[in-house]
Amino acid sequence: MRTIPRxxxxxxxxxxxxxxxTGLPERRAPLPGTADYDVCVVGAGYTGLWTAYYLKKEQPDLRVAVVEREFAGFGASGRNGGWLSAEFAGSRERYAQSHGKAAMIALQRAMMDxxxxxxxxxxxxxxxxxIVRGGMRLVATNAAQRERLAxxxxxxxxxxxxxxDIHLVEGDHEPRLAVSGAVASAYSPHAARxxxxxxxxxLxxxxxxxxxxxxxxxxxxxIRPRGATARPAVVTxxxxxxxxxxxxxxxxxTSTLRGQRRDWLPMNSSMIATEPLPAxxxxxxxxxxxxxxxxxxxxxxxxxxTADDRIAIGGRGVPHRLGSAQDQDGATQPQVIAGLWQALVRMFPDVAEVPVEHAWSGVLxxxxxxxxxxxxDTETGLGWAGGYVGSGVATSNLAGRTLRDLILRRETxxxxxxxxxxxxxxxxPEPLRWVGTQVIHGLYRTADRRESRTEDRAHTSRLAEIATRIAGR
Incomplete structure (x- = not known):
């Protein structure tokens, strides 16, 4: 951190x-004791709040409760990069295998909506x-990235x-954004800050x-499913x-819940924000x-x-902690801060002297x-949504509307x-998944270095292809 202006x-x-x-919100009261509701949502992030919102808007007499360990937005919903975009993380081919290509296209169009x-x-x-609906800009800074972007x-x-909906652009055809070393750029209107x-x-x-x-x-x-004589239950x-x-x-x-430690991998993503840049x-x-x-x-x-003219930039950093350990207050490691600052300065060399004001991490x-x-599951009474792999700001809204229809048993x-x-x-199980994520992350970083250092390397590094196969993406 000594070389980074703070x-x-x-x-x-x-x-x-x-x-x-904004200031940390004033805490709401905890659950006062055993209670009964029509719907109980575990987690007061985007997914839980959107689900509650659409249920109550559709059926106002429905009794809905949201139970949260910390406060609303404590997790990824209050720590993300602020990308409201139509990006969808999943493999299109996997969804098409079970439902056909047209269904996957419908899902992508639903993300845009x-x-x-x-x-x-x-x-x-x-x-x-x-919120500013300025769209999404993606840049390539070497030949391999340019080929991959196309x-x-x-x-x-x-x-x-x-x-x-998405296309390569010429520099003079879109609002100016001077990224150092950019050799290609793409734009989509389906995004907002x-x-x-x-x-x-x-919300x-x-x-x-x-x-x-x-x-x-x-x-x-x-979380307990419906039994022979017992209703679904949330034990707190x-x-x-x-x-x-x-x-x-x-x-x-999710991995903190009893019996669900291996359902989803808790992956960490980190960010830094500068002081406001001068005009x-x-x-x-x-x-x-x-x-x-x-x-x-x-x-x-x-x-x-940002609205007050800072640059906020994020990336994976240390993607997975041994034993699926999770932070409590969003602190991130010095080497991750340094890596994000280096990425910032590569893109915008002129901001090298602008101090970094904040660093933080979140888990997805x-x-x-x-x-x-x-x-x-109508038999057990249990439902869930998630696994957004970092694209959850918009996806969580689509999930909330979908859960509303599923809970109300409407075919839509x-x-x-x-x-x-x-x-x-x-x-x-651990430590196998920790070892796997370290290997994958290391291969991707090495592939990026190789692609950036070899001017005539016009194709994606084989190391990245190996990493993708290991990850099962």
Missing amino acids: SSRFSNGSVSFWFRE TVTEVISVAEAEGVDAD EDIEYLQEWGYWPD VHPAKLVTG ARVVEDLGVMIFEGTAVEE EHGTVYADHVVRATEGF ELWDKIGWEGREVLGDAAHSYVYAQR GVPRDWCPAVHM DLTRLPWVGHQVRTWE
């Missing part, structure tokens, strides 16, 4: 920069989350994206105003909640369109220009086949989407 206000952790800016849905609801409900666009245009904490705390307020009970500071120990440290339907919306924290630097960089920005590297980064959920899913276009009911095997 602000006098530098902080590492404290949940996230987003919550540092979801970007509009989130923006519309935020506006209608008075949630000010600094191939990715061609691939996506076979799976639901039309040319207007958001302030994650403002979105999740605003929690709206849900509560609708009559949903949110119990914070209530750790869940176990303060009592048990019985409900006709229980929704698990715990994403990267003369923005004159050099551009970024007037406020697009969300990513690159075509294997160990990719994601960034945004990764299924063994890297494919998100929504599920509702959403319940027919191919991620509904998708099943996958569990992860390998």
Whole structure:
């Protein structure tokens, strides 16, 4: 950290920069004791809150409770990069195998509609989350990335994206964004910048105003299915909640629940935010369109220009801790901070002297086949959604609307989407999965270095291809 300019206000952790800016919310009361509801949602992040929101909007007399270990937005919902985008992490071929290609295309088009849905609801409900629909810009900074970016666009245009939805662009055809060393650029209009904490705390307020009970500071120990004589139940440290339907919306924290340690891999992602940049630097960089920005590297980064003119940039860093250990306050390692700062300066050399003001980390959920899913078992009364692999800001909204229809037993276009009911095997036990993720991450980083250092390397490194096969993506 000695070579990285640090602000006098530098902080590492404290949940996230987003919550540092807004202030941590006042804690709601915990569950007062054993209770009874129609629906109980475990987890007050985007997935849980959207599910509660759409259920109450559709059926106001429904008794809905949300149970949260910390506070609404404590997890990935309050720590992410603020990308509200139509990106979908799962393998299109896997979904098409069970439902056909047309169904997967329908899922992708539904993701595009979801970007509009989130923006519309935020506006209608008075949630000010600094939303700017500037689209998404992806850049390539070497020949291998340029080839991969072109191939990715061609691939996506076979799976639901039309040319207007994503395409390569010329520098003078889009708002100026001067990324150093960029040799190619792509643009999609289906994305918006958001302030994650403002979105999740605003949504929690709206849900509560609708009559949903949110119990914070209530750790869940176990989720029990419907039995011969017992209703589904959520066992907490303060009592048990019985409900006709229980929704698990715990994403990267799923492994903390009894019996579900290996369901999803808790993967860590980290971010840094600079101090606000002066106007003369923005004159050099551009970024007037406020697009969300990513690159075509294997160990990719994601960034945004914040409402107060900072640059916030993130990446995987240390992707998985031994034993699936999870942080409590978002602190991240010095070497990860250094790596993100180096990525920032590679993209924007002129910001090398701008101090870093905040660093933080968060955990997201990764299924063994890297494919998100929504599920509702009418026999057990248990449902869940997640495994978004880092694309959850929009995907969680689509999941919430889908869970609403599944709980209300309505057959709709959403319940027919191919991620509904998708099943996958569990992860390998520790320490095998820790070793595997270290190997995969190391191969991707080495592949990036090789591609960037060899000017005539026009194709993706074989090491990256090996890593992808090992990961099972």
